[in-house]
Amino acid sequence: MGMMVQDKGCKNVLDAWLNNSRPAGGNSLSLRLFTNNITPARGDTTATYTEAAGGGYAAKSLAAGSWTNTLGVGVPSDGSYAQQTWTFTGALTGNAIIYGYHLVDADGFIVCSEKLAASFQPQANGDQLSITPKIQMSQGTPA
Amino acid sequence: MFKLTVVEITPETVKFSIETAPGQSQTRVLGVGTSIDLQPSDQRLIDHLSSKGHMDHKTVLT
Numbered sequence: 001m002g003m004m005v006q007d008k009g010c011k012n013v014l015d016a017w018l019n020n021s022r023p024a025g026g027n028s029l030s031l032r033l034f035t036n037n038i039t040p041a042r043g044d045t046t047a048t049y050t051e052a053a054g055g056g057y058a059a060k061s062l063a064a065g066s067w068t069n070t071l072g073v074g075v076p077s078d079g080s081y082a083q084q085t086w087t088f089t090g091a092l093t094g095n096a097i098i099y100g101y102h103l104v105d106a107d108g109f110i111v112c113s114e115k116l117a118a119s120f121q122p123q124a125n126g127d128q129l130s131i132t133p134k135i136q137m138s139q140g141t142p143a
Numbered sequence: 144m145f146k147l148t149v150v151e152i153t154p155e156t157v158k159f160s161i162e163t164a165p166g167q168s169q170t171r172v173l174g175v176g177t178s179i180d181l182q183p184s185d186q187r188l189i190d191h192l193s194s195k196g197h198m199d200h201k202t203v204l205t
Binding site: 083116117118120123124125126127128129131132133134 | 158160161163164165166167168169170171172173174177
């Protein structure tokens, strides 16, 4: 399943590109894991997602300016960030299962999300989940 | 298809990594006498460790 860019994420791109307008909280993004078994949709909000808790989990900050953007010729261009790894100390609160991850802007609005190819349930100290954030952009059919 | 890599085997634990998709991987640590709920992707780990005498098919380290 590919990345779903939510409506607010699209607006953020236009705001930054066309008006040099950024979230008041800054330019970094927060990478978070969600534990409700949903399929990301474009109209989702941050509240749609239940963020993981417990087990040593903490959201990760992705610094603006640290992405590597690659021009795609005949294929989608993309921006990628260094691999992010969560090392858990044990089970999440409620023995929750991680179903995916989402990016939230500095004002708390969701930008994009993706469901993992395989869900992950931390169980033991030292269990790890690694994700390499990557956002692709290409031509599409205007609505 | 998942790519599974055994990262480390010690007398007490086995650590293995599963590449579940491009840019996504999971690493698990199992200790002696512990067990986990397995997904279909773990079958190759069971086969691998069984062949080396580290695990029986009840998924408990021996």
